[in-house]
Amino acid sequence: MERKKIFLGEEEIPRQWYNILADIKMNPPLGPDGKPVSPEMLAPVFPMNLIEQEVSSQRWIDIPEEVLRIYRIWRPSPLVRAFALEKALDTPAHIYFKYEGTSPPGSHKPNTAVPQAYYNKVFGIKRLVTETGAGQWGSALAFACAQFGLECKVYMVRVSFDQKPYRKVMMQTWGANCVPSPSTETKAGRDILAEHPDSPGSLGIAISEAVEAAVSDGSGRTRYSLGSVLNHVMLHQTVIGLEAKKQMEIAGEYPDVVIGCAGGGSNFAGLAFPFVYDKIHGRQVAIHPVEPTACPTLTKAPYVYDHGDTAGYTPLLPMHSLGHTFMPPPVHAGGLRYHGMAPTVSQLVVEGLLEPRSYGQMATFEAGMLIARAEGIIPAPETNHAIACVVDEARRAKEEGKAKVILFNWSGHGLIDLGSYEKYLSGSLRDFDYPAREIEEAGKILAKYPKPQILKSR
Numbered sequence: 001m002e003r004k005k006i007f008l009g010e011e012e013i014p015r016q017w018y019n020i021l022a023d024i025k026m027n028p029p030l031g032p033d034g035k036p037v038s039p040e041m042l043a044p045v046f047p048m049n050l051i052e053q054e055v056s057s058q059r060w061i062d063i064p065e066e067v068l069r070i071y072r073i074w075r076p077s078p079l080v081r082a083f084a085l086e087k088a089l090d091t092p093a094h095i096y097f098k099y100e101g102t103s104p105p106g107s108h109k110p111n112t113a114v115p116q117a118y119y120n121k122v123f124g125i126k127r128l129v130t131e132t133g134a135g136q137w138g139s140a141l142a143f144a145c146a147q148f149g150l151e152c153k154v155y156m157v158r159v160s161f162d163q164k165p166y167r168k169v170m171m172q173t174w175g176a177n178c179v180p181s182p183s184t185e186t187k188a189g190r191d192i193l194a195e196h197p198d199s200p201g202s203l204g205i206a207i208s209e210a211v212e213a214a215v216s217d218g219s220g221r222t223r224y225s226l227g228s229v230l231n232h233v234m235l236h237q238t239v240i241g242l243e244a245k246k247q248m249e250i251a252g253e254y255p256d257v258v259i260g261c262a263g264g265g266s267n268f269a270g271l272a273f274p275f276v277y278d279k280i281h282g283r284q285v286a287i288h289p290v291e292p293t294a295c296p297t298l299t300k301a302p303y304v305y306d307h308g309d310t311a312g313y314t315p316l317l318p319m320h321s322l323g324h325t326f327m328p329p330p331v332h333a334g335g336l337r338y339h340g341m342a343p344t345v346s347q348l349v350v351e352g353l354l355e356p357r358s359y360g361q362m363a364t365f366e367a368g369m370l371i372a373r374a375e376g377i378i379p380a381p382e383t384n385h386a387i388a389c390v391v392d393e394a395r396r397a398k399e400e401g402k403a404k405v406i407l408f409n410w411s412g413h414g415l416i417d418l419g420s421y422e423k424y425l426s427g428s429l430r431d432f433d434y435p436a437r438e439i440e441e442a443g444k445i446l447a448k449y450p451k452p453q454i455l456k457s458r
């Protein structure tokens, strides 16, 4: 009988992360003076050991023993063959997913929360401040901080704070303090509230609040932590794809198509970058980051320099961006409501190594219902974007009569997101119109920044 799940032993957790900066050229982040940011300029925000990782171009970076010890709580994660979905779609495709929902917070996010808490602890930091969209990142960092005895403060996007109260309870259970953003605690939050008292918040605003709160804490023992976008976050997530490669080898297959949903790009990168490495070295594989049509960063936005946050506190990052003042419609996939994209993922799109896709909210929930009924697991609304693309690819394989191998990242379960399923089931969920006017308006801000070079690594 063909195997349903492929497990690795604990001793087979990869010992090193894969750093894609060894294999691609990148535009540097720029400071307020328009010059490349120096590591020292980031020192009030991040500990120096993480800054060193952020700029490292060493291909393989050792995973510390202490991090491996905590990874063992849920890693290696299973690789699962979606036989029942294949049957439901009557497709000759072989569909595999890497299941990241087995972590304590229920998503891929602790893969980086744990090393980030570890490196901060080693550097002598006592307290981390962060933001969260749907609450997945906040709960992952709260979990990681509890493991290392760090204090944790989380600014949570208002619309999710109201829609998903149980994420807040998870954070509190792990000892973190969670407040809705925009808040009155920071200048960034107060400025937004003065103009928009009913602001639903956005990741961009919450990042501004968290950065401001971290940097203005006078103790010198507080730093900021980000759950996606940055190079070191993509690095930590590659543990997903490195495990998946070993597991696909055991299954005796290699993917024709690799798929992940993309908000800031980290779970996608985690699965995809080890396969991008193969692609750079001549292997044929189609790789799709998938995003909401309501927040179409890779499929519609230009490759530019822009801030990572709404107030403009962060350096200018070279990335696809809708403009840092863009307020995405309140889609239920809160983790995908971000105006920008990881610079590494953006660079790979520029180089033509990735082919981004987008789906409307209804299509993603239809795909989520289909897989929940076939495979049993209820996906996070973010993951449903990847699944919508998988379903399309499997149907295409059927039309073409090809036994394609499809691999996707099941970034998290949806058990804390049942409110959105309730809306879908009661018929009150809807698609948002493509926010053309808002995107045009927000994009205007980009004209004043320098333009990144179009770099080709090969």
Ligand SMILES: *Cc1c(COP(=O)(O)O)cnc(C)c1O
Binding pocket: 107, 108, 109, 136, 137, 227, 228, 229, 261, 262, 263, 264, 265, 266, 267, 268, 335, 336, 380, 382, 383, 411, 412, 413
């Ligand atoms: C946060 C989150 C995402 C989106 O973030 P990325 O950095 O793009 O991975 C996707 N899926 C789940 C389950 C999440 O929690």
